[in-house]
Amino acid sequence: MLEIATIRSQFGLAVQGLSKRGIKEAEALLNQVLALDKSRRETQIELDSTLAEANNKAREIGRLIQTGAKDQAESAKQETAGLKAKARSLQQKLVDLVDQQQQALYNIPNIPNSDVPNGSTANDNLVVAEWGEKPALHAQAKPHWDLIKQYDIIDFELGNKVSGAGFPFYKGKGAKLVRALANYCLDQADAAGYLEIQPPVIVNQESGTATGQLPDKEGQMYAISDSEQYLIPTAEVPITNIYRDVLLHTKDLPIKNVGFTPCFRREAGSWGSDVRGLNRLHQFDKVEIVQVNHPEHSYQALKEMVEHVAGLLQQLKLPYRIVNLCGGDLGFTAAQTFDFEVYSAGQDKWLEVSSVSNFETYQANRLKLRCRGEDKKNFLLHTLNGSALAIPRVLAAILENNQLETGIKIPDVLVQYAGFDTISL
């Protein structure tokens, strides 16, 4: 969430930033927050002075009682009734105003950084790098949803029967490939200095709010009935929330964590005819890298994370392009995001397999994740995360790009993890 101090001191920049996201009423929205902030402060001043008066009265009564002046004490008690009522109503007013301000801020997205391209849709995203050659496939090449049936390695019908659409079963070499990809990604992250974490996959409301999924994306998460908990849509949520209400020291930085979890997404409204097979699932596995860094180093960290993901895809020999998301396509909480899209030859499509973002202080402000500086002043840290990688789409691209007439060739780096080098009949 944006800091109220930032909105106050850099109003023009904030308006400009939100406009970049295509929010037309940005100025009115921010003015509304500032108005709430103003009355919040006024109410607090009034409340504080009322409480100060009541405190003084109470001390005075204490003194009177101790000196034995019972009658005076009793009459002084009568005088406090009004103050008490006043304080109570001001308190309520303050709580309401704080709540309103909070709600308003929760619904304002992050300000894109200056390097984010202008634009309103995915068409305006900027391709900043491309790597690899599109493979030349044989004449009978197929999309992965046909290949998985042919080799019987992933079963959507079975998933449909047991769970629902978008919950496939991975079988045999399909299951082993998932495991191989996860292990490969985790080992690479480990080598890059990330601490491996196995977090819970169910989180509470506070966690969902702190990383920004709530209230913005409530409809996209699976909620647990009765317990106000949610299945995680990404390991970002539990892993970043480790640092909720935490005060770090500069010597602790950077923090680098990696987690491998299933991710659950309702994907409400996004089901279409072009979304087939592994392209979009309700449950999928993902290795996620998360960093907490000093504001001065976060963009260097973002660059390193982008390079890390690029390295993974290069070793897997998957052609990819890196996309700098435009203002209109940027996620709610991100200040800047680079998407990795892998070319999947069987369906002739670019599949998003990673999204690497810097959230600057947006999440840290909700998390109350701060750092104690050398000057003993506390400041908000920057959080970052990226997929490294989202497994099913990578799997789809591997199956499609490496298909031969005789079978599917497994990328060299995965062979030692998978225990086989070919999928064939």
Next chain:
RNA sequence: AGAGGGUUGGCGGAGUGGUCGAACGCGGCGGUCUUGAAAACCGUUGUACCGCGAGGUACCGGGGGUUCGAAUCCCUCACCCUCUGCCA
């Protein structure tokens, strides 16, 4: 799951209704002393919000209540410890 005990500042640990943001010790920071260091001594040392400032307000696990006044009493939730039970 049941019974009992507990949760206080960076740490340890007092405090059971008033002057307590909280004794004391340790640690940290500054100083005196010393060629330097240690020891000793003196001072200082939480966070957030509001205020130009003086200063004010809130916070003793979370939330609510009683009271003129709550770290202290009551309710509730969470967590920890001990004993009993159950279970991958």
